[in-house]
Amino acid sequence: MNGPAVWALVVLGLGVVVVRRRSTAVGLVTAQALVLVGVALSRARTGNDVLAAAALAVRAVAFAGLLMFLVSRTRELRPVRAKVAAPVRAGLALGFALALTWLVPISPAADHYAHQGVLALVAFGVSTVATRRATLFHVLGIVLVENGLALAALTLHGGSSLEIELGVTLDLTLLTLVASVFHQRIFAEFGAGDAGALRSLRD
Amino acid sequence: MIGALLLTGVALVGAGGLLCAARSSFRTGLSLEAAGAAAVAVAGFWALASGTSVGGTFTNHLTPRLGLDPLSGLFLGTLGLVGAPALCFARDYLRPTGKDRAVGSLTAGFLLAMVGVLCARDPATLLAGWELMTLLPAAVILVAHQEDRHARQSVFTYLAVTHLGGVGTWVAVLLLARAGAIGSPGVIHAGSGLQAVVVVAALVGLGTKAGVMPLHVWLPRAHPIAPAPVSALMSGVMIKIGIYLMVRVLVDWAGPLPVWLGILVLATGALSAVGGVTYALFEHDLKRLLAMHSIENIGIIVMGIGACVLLRNRGADGWAALALGAALLHTVNHAVFKSLLFLCAGAFERMAGRLDLDRLGGLLRRVPVVGGSFLVGSMAIAGLPPLNGFASEWLTLQALVHVPRYGRVADGLAGALALGALAATAALAAFCFVKVVGLVLLGSPRRDPPVDARQPSAGMAGAVAFLALACAALGVAPGVLLARLVGLAPWSAGLPVGMGLRLPGTGSLPSPAIAVLLIVLAGALVLLRGRGRAAAPAAPTWACGQVVSRRLEWTGAGFTKPLRLALEVVLRPQRDVVSRQEAGVLQEVGYQGQVPHLIEERVYAPTHRLAMAAATRLRRLQSGNLGTYVGYLMGVVLLLLVAARLGLV
Numbered sequence: 119m120n121g122p123a124v125w126a127l128v129v130l131g132l133g134v135v136v137v138r139r140r141s142t143a144v145g146l147v148t149a150q151a152l153v154l155v156g157v158a159l160s161r162a163r164t165g166n167d168v169l170a171a172a173a174l175a176v177r178a179v180a181f182a183g184l185l186m187f188l189v190s191r192t193r194e195l196r197p198v199r200a201k202v203a204a205p206v207r208a209g210l211a212l213g214f215a216l217a218l219t220w221l222v223p224i225s226p227a228a229d230h231y232a233h234q235g236v237l238a239l240v241a242f243g244v245s246t247v248a249t250r251r252a253t254l255f256h257v258l259g260i261v262l263v264e265n266g267l268a269l270a271a272l273t274l275h276g277g278s279s280l281e282i283e284l285g286v287t288l289d290l291t292l293l294t295l296v297a298s299v300f301h302q303r304i305f306a307e308f309g310a311g312d313a314g315a316l317r318s319l320r321d
Numbered sequence: 322m323i324g325a326l327l328l329t330g331v332a333l334v335g336a337g338g339l340l341c342a343a344r345s346s347f348r349t350g351l352s353l354e355a356a357g358a359a360a361v362a363v364a365g366f367w368a369l370a371s372g373t374s375v376g377g378t379f380t381n382h383l384t385p386r387l388g389l390d391p392l393s394g395l396f397l398g399t400l401g402l403v404g405a406p407a408l409c410f411a412r413d414y415l416r417p418t419g420k421d422r423a424v425g426s427l428t429a430g431f432l433l434a435m436v437g438v439l440c441a442r443d444p445a446t447l448l449a450g451w452e453l454m455t456l457l458p459a460a461v462i463l464v465a466h467q468e469d470r471h472a473r474q475s476v477f478t479y480l481a482v483t484h485l486g487g488v489g490t491w492v493a494v495l496l497l498a499r500a501g502a503i504g505s506p507g508v509i510h511a512g513s514g515l516q517a518v519v520v521v522a523a524l525v526g527l528g529t530k531a532g533v534m535p536l537h538v539w540l541p542r543a544h545p546i547a548p549a550p551v552s553a554l555m556s557g558v559m560i561k562i563g564i565y566l567m568v569r570v571l572v573d574w575a576g577p578l579p580v581w582l583g584i585l586v587l588a589t590g591a592l593s594a595v596g597g598v599t600y601a602l603f604e605h606d607l608k609r610l611l612a613m614h615s616i617e618n619i620g621i622i623v624m625g626i627g628a629c630v631l632l633r634n635r636g637a638d639g640w641a642a643l644a645l646g647a648a649l650l651h652t653v654n655h656a657v658f659k660s661l662l663f664l665c666a667g668a669f670e671r672m673a674g675r676l677d678l679d680r681l682g683g684l685l686r687r688v689p690v691v692g693g694s695f696l697v698g699s700m701a702i703a704g705l706p707p708l709n710g711f712a713s714e715w716l717t718l719q720a721l722v723h724v725p726r727y728g729r730v731a732d733g734l735a736g737a738l739a740l741g742a743l744a745a746t747a748a749l750a751a752f753c754f755v756k757v758v759g760l761v762l763l764g765s766p767r768r769d770p771p772v773d774a775r776q777p778s779a780g781m782a783g784a785v786a787f788l789a790l791a792c793a794a795l796g797v798a799p800g801v802l803l804a805r806l807v808g809l810a811p812w813s814a815g816l817p818v819g820m821g822l823r824l825p826g827t828g829s830l831p832s833p834a835i836a837v838l839l840i841v842l843a844g845a846l847v848l849l850r851g852r853g854r855a856a857a858p859a860a861p862t863w864a865c866g867q868v869v870s871r872r873l874e875w876t877g878a879g880f881t882k883p884l885r886l887a888l889e890v891v892l893r894p895q896r897d898v899v900s901r902q903e904a905g906v907l908q909e910v911g912y913q914g915q916v917p918h919l920i921e922e923r924v925y926a927p928t929h930r931l932a933m934a935a936a937t938r939l940r941r942l943q944s945g946n947l948g949t950y951v952g953y954l955m956g957v958v959l960l961l962l963v964a965a966r967l968g969l970v
Contacts, residue, residue, distance in 0.1 A: 201948075214955060221962035248951035256947065317945035 123157050124235035127269060131242040131262055135211045136204040138197055140254045144185040147258055150265050151178030157272055166280055173283035174268065181261060181294065188254060188298050192305040198252040198312045211245035232273040239266030253301040253311040257294055264290050324375040327364035327389060330401070331436060333357030337408075338429025347417035347425060354429050355408035361436060362401020368394030369805050377442045379504025381497075386442040392809050393439045396565045399653050400435055402791065403557040403660040410664050410784035411550040413777075414671070423464045424548055431457040431554065438562050444498040451490060454559060455483050455530070461551050462543065472546050479543040486529025486536050493523035493570060502574050506811060512579045520582050523570040524589065531563030533623055534593040535920045537616045541600075544615065545608035549667020552608065556615045557660035561652050564622055571626060572645060573811050578630045580728075584735045587627030587724075591742035593620025596920075598749040599888070602881050603916040607666050607676040607761065610753070611659065614702060617746060618655040621717055622648045624739050628720040629810070631736065635727040639825060642813035644720035646806040651713035653802065654795055658701040658710060661788035665695035668777040668785070669761065673768070678760045678877045685762035690782040692762050694789035701792040703754040704747045707836035709795035715830055716803070716822060718743055756880045767871045797836045878914055885916065892916050 130150040134143045155178060158171035200207065215238040224233050243262030246255055264286065271282060301311050308315040334357035340350030368375065369391045376388030389397070411428070415421035434457055437450030459476045466472030494503070496519050502508040509516045525536065532540040540560070544552050571578065571586065597617030604610035625648025633641035668691045669684055670676050685692035701708035704715075721743060724736025795802065800819040807813055822830040862869050878885075885894050896914040900907060942953075964970045 214959075217959055218962070221959070221966055244951060244955055248948045248955060251948070313947045316947065 120157065120160065121231055123153055124231050124269075126153050127265070128235055128238045128242075131239045131265070132208060132211065134255075134258055134262055135242050135246050135249070136208050138204070140189050140197070140252060140258075141186065143255065143258050144182060144189065147185075147261050147265070148178055148182035150262075151175075151181070151268075154178075154265060154268050154272065157269075161272060169280040170283045173280055173287060177283070177287045177290070181290070184294065184298070185254070185257070188257075188301060192254075192302060192311055194310055198310055198314075200250050200252070201314075202249045207245065207249045210249060211242050214245055215241035217241075229273045232269060236266045236270040236273075239263065239269065251312050251314045253297075253304055253313050256313065257297040257301065260293060260297065261290070323364050323368050323371075323373065323389065326360055326367070327375070327397070327440075330357045330360030330362075330364060331433060333360060334429050334432050334436075338426045338433075341422055341425030341429065344417045344422065347415075347422055348412050350429075351408050351412045351415070351425055354425070354432070355405045355412070358401045358404030358408055358432065360401070362398050362405060364389070365394040365397030365399070365401060369398060372805075372808070376440070380443045381499075381501045381503045381505075382443060383445040383498075384443060385446045387437075387440045387446065388442040389440055391805070392565070392568065395649060395653070395806070395809065396439050396561060397436065399561065399656045400432070400439070400558045402653075403656050403788075404432055404554060406784035406787050407550040407553040407557070407660055407664060410553075410667070410781050411548075413780045414549055414667055420464055420467070421548075424461055424551070427457055427461045427464065428551060428554070431461065431551070431559075435558060435562055439565065442504075444494050444503065448491060448494060451487070451530075451562075454562060455480070455487065458543070458547060458551060458555055458559065462547050465548050465551075466546060469546075475542040475546055479539040482536070482539040483529055487526050489522040489524070489526025489529065490566070491526070493519050493526055496522070497570070497574055502576075504574070506573050506576050509574075509576050511577050516575055516578065517582065519575050520571060520578060521585075523567065523575075524586065527563040527567045527570070528589065528623075529563075531560045531567065531619050531623070532593075532616050533589055533619055534596045534616060535924060537593065537597070538918075538921055538925055540616060541604075541609050541612040544612040544663075545606060549664055549670070552667070553660035553663040556612065556663055557656040560615060560619060561656055564619070564626075564648075564652050567623070567626060568645070568649070572629060577633055580631065580634055580732050583627055583630035583634055584732060585627075586630055587624055587735050587739050590620045590623030590625075590627050591739045593617065593623060594746040595620070595742050595749075598746050598753060599892070600916065600918060602749060602753045602756070602884060603877075603892075603894075605678050605877055607669070607678055607681070607757070608663070610678070610757065611662050611666060614750070614753075615655075615659060617750065618651065618659070618702070621714065621743065621746065622651050622655070624648075624743060625651060625717045625720060627739070628717070628724050628736065631724050631732045632720070632727055633812070635729075635732070637723065637727040638810075638812050640720060640723045640727070642807045642810035643716070643824065644723075645810045645813075646803050647713055647716035647720050649806040649809065650716060650799060650803055651710075654701070654709040654713045654792075657788055657791045657795065658698045658708075661694060661698040661785055661792065662702065664781070664785050664788070665691055665698065668781055669695075671775045671777070673766075678757070680768045681761045681766070682764040682871075682874065683762075683766045687766070688777055688782075691777050691785055694782075694785040696758060696762060697789040697792050699754040699758050701796065703751040705751065707793070707796045707832055707839050709792050709799065712796055712799035712822060712830065712832055714743070714747055716799075716824075719824055719827060722827075752881075752884070756877055759875060759880070760877060764874055765871070767874060793836075797833050799830075799832055878912075891919075893919070 127150055130146045130153070133146045137143050137146065151174065155171055155175040158174055159168065162168045162171055202210070218237040218241050219234045222237055224230060240263050243259045243266060246259035246262060250256065250259070268286065304313070304315065305311045333353050337350045337353030337357060340346040340353060368389050372391050374388065374390040377386035378388060380386055408428070411425065415425060431454070434450050434453035438447060438454055441447035441450055459480055462472060462476050496515065497503050500509055500515060509519065529536040544556050547555055594617050597613050597620055601610050601613035601617060604613055625644050629641045629644035629648065632644055666676060668688065669681065672684070672688065673681055685696065697708065701710040704710045718740065721736055721740040724739070725733035728736055800822050803822060804819070822832065864873055867873065885892065894914060894916045896912065899911040901909040961970065
């Protein structure tokens, strides 16, 4: 796997963990997906591979559109502040990523670079959900994890396929739609897409 | 043929349950359920009598498999014997309202779940049926008492206790399946740790369902609040399913047990028998009293199983088989007389509105058939000849007498103590039912009947009369059934069939002769009484100058006071006297007394408090913050990965 591409994916993922604005984070996730499209195209050997890359590209653009639509529908006066400061979030995410890369065993046949990249993206996605209060960032965390899984699929022998990409797209679309509906409902109820407000519902 | 009959019965019960859902076919549905139960009874007793097995054999795999053997046949027969009259009773007891229609349908499901457990031949079907059998009566009670907070709490207690205790059933069944011992005795080594774990787990799990002390707390709460036909099925059959599996595990699958396990079983039975009857004596509600007596009778049955285990350990195989036969005979007998008593209680409740013992009275004259049947049931449960309770208690007593004879110091002492416990239980039960019969059937009514009071219909009276006749038949000719029951012990060939009970090397019980003698004596007494009436006309009651009113009649508390005082140190009864004075003149004195259940106060209440305190502390983990929950997940993943890295998992 191309080292700079993996580094680009990881840096973009870390950006999602630390940035403040939702639209910036959407841009970063979309950029990440487009990098994945580039990787897919560079590794394409057959027409099916190209179609899979095209499906990945359509998914990236469609999600960018959906997420930007959500941002525009739920404009907030001030961005929801995360309880954890950006440097601490970055530290936690990096620590989790390092722990995973140390603990998860690597198959000798696997691409070392790509494997670590996948684990880092999964760690960043989970860390985003854990440390951010803005509900849209929770959706973005899930998309981040999915991008990590897409990278893992590309490193497989034979790469991804149109069927896999369509299946993943359907899966992710459903998940994102449900999460988006929740985000909108929370915004309508509490005036902000803040998961912290849900604590009042605990009892 | 047996299989076809059983399938027909099951199909009829199922179809009846579906028909019950519609208002127009409600009574037809219940009739079909009753017919199905009767078919199940015939199939079951046929399998027992012929000693044949139908369908699959036991397997340790999880593939669903159903079958029937003589032991399942006995319990299926009992289920049908009780179920058919209970459902006939329900035809007039329940009304085609939405609530009662749901009760009728759920009752069919409940019956089928019990049939499922009895016919299960693999662990998966067995455990699935077991859980359904627990959940469906809870649903019936919730449907019947939708707005009653107390009933919901009782159901919660029932579900909590039976599920916590039920873990034992799962552990025992799954360990047996893992060892390959289901249906294959001898696989588990005698005296091994596995055997001990299986038996103790089974005793906890199955004992909870059977209502064995100290795991009984759900029983006096849940049984009384169910509709009368369901109470009859719960007390008459459901708790016996626990006994069915106990016999399977303790007597068959787990192999010969060591002495200490036999003593444990015997002690549990003795505690249940004495504890159950003692607390029953001080109950004021008829259905709760009957529920406490279920604990007592389960104790007697478990004592029989304990005697069987000990006698087998000492090589007295013949007497071990007789002890098992005694336990199984009492199982059938208790099913019959307890369902009879619960159904009668249901009829009384419809007439009197409540079942407070101190508010009932004179019911024998008002409803002679139901009252007379209740009298028969009371005599049977009190162990009086010539009824069925006497036969099986006498047989259990004989088995216990032989435990010290064949045993050494520990089991001999345990047998002797159990013998004393059974004797005390029989005496206390007789005392208790003298009180019940006196307060409920005799005297005059102590409150006016409610406006919506209903006389029992012919169908209801017929159902209880049938069960009363069954009590008499099983009491007069117990030997017919016992011969087959003794043959159910895996090491026994059975006994020759006879009417009475003929035991080797000891006195036999000529029950038909006893019955004839008692009938002649009773007839003579009636004749004498008839003559006495002519000689001595009735005179007004002398009450020390007071006006004779209903308030001067016996109360349950008054009747049992001598015993309560004698057992004060153990029972620690509580009383509260409240007096009202006006201008220094005493106007009214109120008295309230109760005997708290020590096991609940000393064991369950502190455990409950500790559990709630621990839950309050643990609740701090439940922050309501999504990030925190994801953090927990991250922690768990990391811990598992570290454990994998270190080779711990």
